Amino acid sequence: MDNxxxxxxxxxxxxxxxxxxxxxxxxxxxxxAYETYGTLNxxxxxxxxxxHALSGNHHVAGHYAGDPKSVGWWDNMIxxxxxxxxxxxxxxxxxxxxxxxxxTGPSSIDPKTxxxxxxxxxxxxxxxxxxxxxxxxxxxGIRQFAAVMGGSLGGMQAMQWSLSFPxxxxxxxxxxxxxxxTAENIAFNDVARNAILTDPxxxxxxxxGHGVVPKRGLRLARMLGHITYLSDNAMADKFGRSLRSGxxxxxYDIEFEIESYLRYxxxxxxxxxxxxxxxxxxxxxxxxxxxxxxxxxxxxAFSAARSDFLVVSFTTDWRFAPERSRExxxxxxxxxxxxxxxxxxxxxxxxxxxxQHEHYHAVMRAYLxxxxxxxSS
Amino acid sequence: MDNxxxxxxxxxxxxxxxxxxxxxxxxxxxxxAYETYGTLNxxxxxxxxxxHALSGNHHVAGHYAGDPKSVGWWDNMIxxxxxxxxxxxxxxxxxxxxxxxxxTGPSSIDPKTxxxxxxxxxxxxxxxxxxxxxxxxxxxGIRQFAAVMGGSLGGMQAMQWSLSFPxxxxxxxxxxxxxxxTAENIAFNDVARNAILTDPxxxxxxxxGHGVVPKRGLRLARMLGHITYLSDNAMADKFGRSLRSGxxxxxYDIEFEIESYLRYxxxxxxxxxxxxxxxxxxxxxxxxxxxxxxxxxxxxAFSAARSDFLVVSFTTDWRFAPERSRExxxxxxxxxxxxxxxxxxxxxxxxxxxxQHEHYHAVMRAYLxxxxxxxSS
Numbered sequence: 155m156d157n158x159x160x161x162x163x164x165x166x167x168x169x170x171x172x173x174x175x176x177x178x179x180x181x182x183x184x185x186x187a188y189e190t191y192g193t194l195n196x197x198x199x200x201x202x203x204x205x206h207a208l209s210g211n212h213h214v215a216g217h218y219a220g221d222p223k224s225v226g227w228w229d230n231m232i233x234x235x236x237x238x239x240x241x242x243x244x245x246x247x248x249x250x251x252x253x254x255x256x257x258t259g260p261s262s263i264d265p266k267t268x269x270x271x272x273x274x275x276x277x278x279x280x281x282x283x284x285x286x287x288x289x290x291x292x293x294x295g296i297r298q299f300a301a302v303m304g305g306s307l308g309g310m311q312a313m314q315w316s317l318s319f320p321x322x323x324x325x326x327x328x329x330x331x332x333x334x335x336t337a338e339n340i341a342f343n344d345v346a347r348n349a350i351l352t353d354p355x356x357x358x359x360x361x362x363g364h365g366v367v368p369k370r371g372l373r374l375a376r377m378l379g380h381i382t383y384l385s386d387n388a389m390a391d392k393f394g395r396s397l398r399s400g401x402x403x404x405x406y407d408i409e410f411e412i413e414s415y416l417r418y419x420x421x422x423x424x425x426x427x428x429x430x431x432x433x434x435x436x437x438x439x440x441x442x443x444x445x446x447x448x449x450x451x452x453x454x455a456f457s458a459a460r461s462d463f464l465v466v467s468f469t470t471d472w473r474f475a476p477e478r479s480r481e482x483x484x485x486x487x488x489x490x491x492x493x494x495x496x497x498x499x500x501x502x503x504x505x506x507x508x509x510q511h512e513h514y515h516a517v518m519r520a521y522l523x524x525x526x527x528x529x530s531s
Numbered sequence: 532m533d534n535x536x537x538x539x540x541x542x543x544x545x546x547x548x549x550x551x552x553x554x555x556x557x558x559x560x561x562x563x564a565y566e567t568y569g570t571l572n573x574x575x576x577x578x579x580x581x582x583h584a585l586s587g588n589h590h591v592a593g594h595y596a597g598d599p600k601s602v603g604w605w606d607n608m609i610x611x612x613x614x615x616x617x618x619x620x621x622x623x624x625x626x627x628x629x630x631x632x633x634x635t636g637p638s639s640i641d642p643k644t645x646x647x648x649x650x651x652x653x654x655x656x657x658x659x660x661x662x663x664x665x666x667x668x669x670x671x672g673i674r675q676f677a678a679v680m681g682g683s684l685g686g687m688q689a690m691q692w693s694l695s696f697p698x699x700x701x702x703x704x705x706x707x708x709x710x711x712x713t714a715e716n717i718a719f720n721d722v723a724r725n726a727i728l729t730d731p732x733x734x735x736x737x738x739x740g741h742g743v744v745p746k747r748g749l750r751l752a753r754m755l756g757h758i759t760y761l762s763d764n765a766m767a768d769k770f771g772r773s774l775r776s777g778x779x780x781x782x783y784d785i786e787f788e789i790e791s792y793l794r795y796x797x798x799x800x801x802x803x804x805x806x807x808x809x810x811x812x813x814x815x816x817x818x819x820x821x822x823x824x825x826x827x828x829x830x831x832a833f834s835a836a837r838s839d840f841l842v843v844s845f846t847t848d849w850r851f852a853p854e855r856s857r858e859x860x861x862x863x864x865x866x867x868x869x870x871x872x873x874x875x876x877x878x879x880x881x882x883x884x885x886x887q888h889e890h891y892h893a894v895m896r897a898y899l900x901x902x903x904x905x906x907s908s
Contacts, residue, residue: 176781177779177781178781179781276781277781277782334772335772336763336766336767336772337763337766337767337769337770337771337772337787337788337789338758338761338763338766338767338789340772340787340789340790341754341757341758341766341789341790341793342758344754344787344789344790344793344794345751345754345755345758345793347783348750348751348754348794348797349726349751351783352747352750352751353747354731370729370730373725373729374722374725374726374729374751377718377721377722377725378722378755380718381715381718381719381722384715386713386714386715389713389714389715389718390713390714390715392714393714394714395711395712395713395714395717395820395823402554402818404552404553404554404555404556404653404654404814405654406724406728406810406814409817410714410717410721410817411714412714412715412717412718412721413717413718413721416718416721416722417721417725420725433783437781437783440786440787441779443772446772
């Protein structure tokens, strides 16, 4: 595979020090699944932390041995010679706490009961994630990241890093994100959550012991999610009003191509993703709002930041529209931060941040060239 | 009550002639629930048919005896001295076939089985509705309507009337509508349908015999619907990120005001609306596409129209945006129709068409003054 980091192996870090969540809940011990690509340089100054979004995980680039199709979710961005150049950077992907891909989460065994946490797993916030990731950085001997980066919910973690640990981040790369969710964003999340919560197979979050999975709810949540990740135009271009069989069926089976696409995505997702993790991730999105304790004043919220920033948005992203990114940019500028901002013309809506896109990748490459110029490799 | 048509009574018309649907299905006999306001003039030239949208019905104006709160869904538009002036017009509201408010629908008894139709009720299209409504007009002795009007799916019926029965409509009033659904529109409908179809209490559409109702699915469908009826800004203005209890709860109960609103709307709807009717209505929306048989050429589709038109859209309506109304206007103009078009600045999204709004109502009043000028009252 050209420009791939090649075969990768997931690793696991254990933390035996209790972690207190924003909610007050305490996790006495936890594990984080992570992967690394590239080599940490002598003075440990070339590390980049990649934070994932709602359904992502630590498998960001490369593939697993014997499974060439198991390509990481941001493989087009990260690798030798790619915008995040693993010949220069030491890149870390981490599965968030509460996740379902190896890090401690609702499906992990609660040592207190010997059963999966389920509903007992605490609601986790972006601040909690950053806290837990900082301990991973400690364990890896990284005092300061060259950059913390992510798209969507991952971009929120990059922002939070610059606020929770201003001295540990030289650059925050905030892509397709927002300073907080709008009422409409929360509304979509709440419909998705209710689909899961009211699925009879959810069993109040403790479905593990019942030998079932709330697939119906997860499927609906994912179908709905996909609508908000795409743009109206992208859907029109890709699917339009095309009929699968060429004629109307006058029934409730799949008729339009868009229905086929959505149901397929829903079924696929429901077959592997954990319902409790989905709930936790959407809550973390809803709660993220650094300006909350400053009466909504984002300028004040960002006063703690010390890093430089690259903020990127996409013209057809109606979930976290460019206006939302500009709110971030303005608040950073008011705090005299060095901010680069790119508004990328893309047809793919919110999902654009995951796509191979020439202009977008050129912007990322140019910015990270500058970041790499700041340390000796 | 000022300017109200006052106490009204629902009526019922029976049609014993079989109706063949576009799907090929045949309904041997059916009933339509309807209401009328005002008086039909001597030459029967002052009748206006009001078509309803997804969750509407025939109770358009006034209230039922002994229940002053039972106000019709378009009471702000219709009454003595109102834009649709019942001192001049004879107004008819009708519950669509397949509905759940008195007209024959899935919950009606199928004479063949002695049980509710359920899943056996045929999928009904906008063309079928117009056909069934024309028979009601026949029965009421109305050869030609002064106007056929409606918002959203109701506007689609107004359009279809002008195509199915060009000589029976003098004016088509098409409000907050579109010439067809986009892939995104269909996608939202499909998520709503799947919420109902996969609810274990749906029983393949034959839940009536099981003593249950697929409330979970209906509730989700309605919650989702409400997001698309409002605008991002309207939601932000009305709910923002306000918390119900003033602080974060770190759980899955209602926290944000928007969640409270959506869940309340969902619960209320699920308590009275028929799940099969919901499915049928969304299918009628998906199917409506007069240009389909003309390879997508809307100009050709409207070549049959003979009436004049008023087309109204609302700036913040992202479900059927002003662009969609302009497609209708352009196609009508290319067919040399008299078309008035108003794009109303309103903050309420798609729901604007139901709202009391000065400019909007002034436009409606002015247009209907002209319509009234064409006949002697």
